[in-house]
Amino acid sequence: METSCVAGISDKGLMRRLYPVPFRLLEDKQQFSKWQWIDVRTRKATQDHRVESYRLYVDTLACGEKLETKQNWAFRQHWIEQIPSFNSFDTIERARIDDGLSLALLRPKKVLKLKIVQAKSLEWTPEEKEKLMREQMQGDLFSQEDAERDIATLKKLPFDFYYHYLCETADGEKEYQHKIVDWEAGALYWNCFYKHGPNWEVPFRAKMEVDLPSKDLMFLMGNQHRFQHQWLIISLIYPPKPQPQEVTQFSLF
Incomplete structure (x- = not known):
């Protein structure tokens, strides 16, 4: 997984869309999983006006508690009900x-x-490659050389x-x-x-x-x-x- 958009919920029960999340650049201790709390500083996205969209400061990201499936998903159900x-x-x-x-x-x-x-195509189209390049390089997280190399190895x-x-x-x-x-x-x-x-x-x-x-x-x-x-x-x-x-x-x- 490379630079991704991640959807989640805040501790106030508010939906959040976080971008960009550069999984390749995250340190081991920052690698979070689905159903895991993270603590990170964010700001409202300026180029994406959807109300839930925020940009995050990757260097502030810290992993927290994982919500387990015990007791018939009781720990997860509480937060599902907030969405x-x-x-x-x-x-x-x-x-x-x-x-x-x-x-x-x-x-x-x-x-x-x-x-x-x-x-429609088993290979990335020029338009898809251009979009992936924009996403990889957005926020100066990747150089053009890094982005081109990653896209070449990214399986569709x-x-x-x-x-x-x-x-x-x-x-x-x-x-x-x-x-x-x-x-x-x-x-x-x-x-x-x-x-x-x-x-x-x-x-x-x-x-x-x-x-x-x-x-x-x-x-x-x-x-x-x-x-x-x-x-x-x-x-x-x-x-x-x-x-x-x-x-x-x-x-x-």
């Missing part, structure tokens, strides 16, 4: 139009299928992945499709490919279409800076399904 949560994508889009929302948690009613589409996913899913709306059930850009989905593809070769799709679909939807699957949605009406599934959150409350019956006699 703006919606049951329909239409309400997310309305909140974007009305309030400028650009990060939100979507709780789909049902995942219908996973669509796998071969990427040969497939795009989309979830088709249902949401409950005022007019009944409605189907949506959104692209999955969660880095974990990309890592899952490479793991399946290296272990199973041309048969990678079987275990990949088993995880994405069966295992994850069997949990309390949620989508962390984020929109794009230039085209803010276009949304992506930037992270998959999959706690276990809530356990049914035990009902104690009392005899009337």
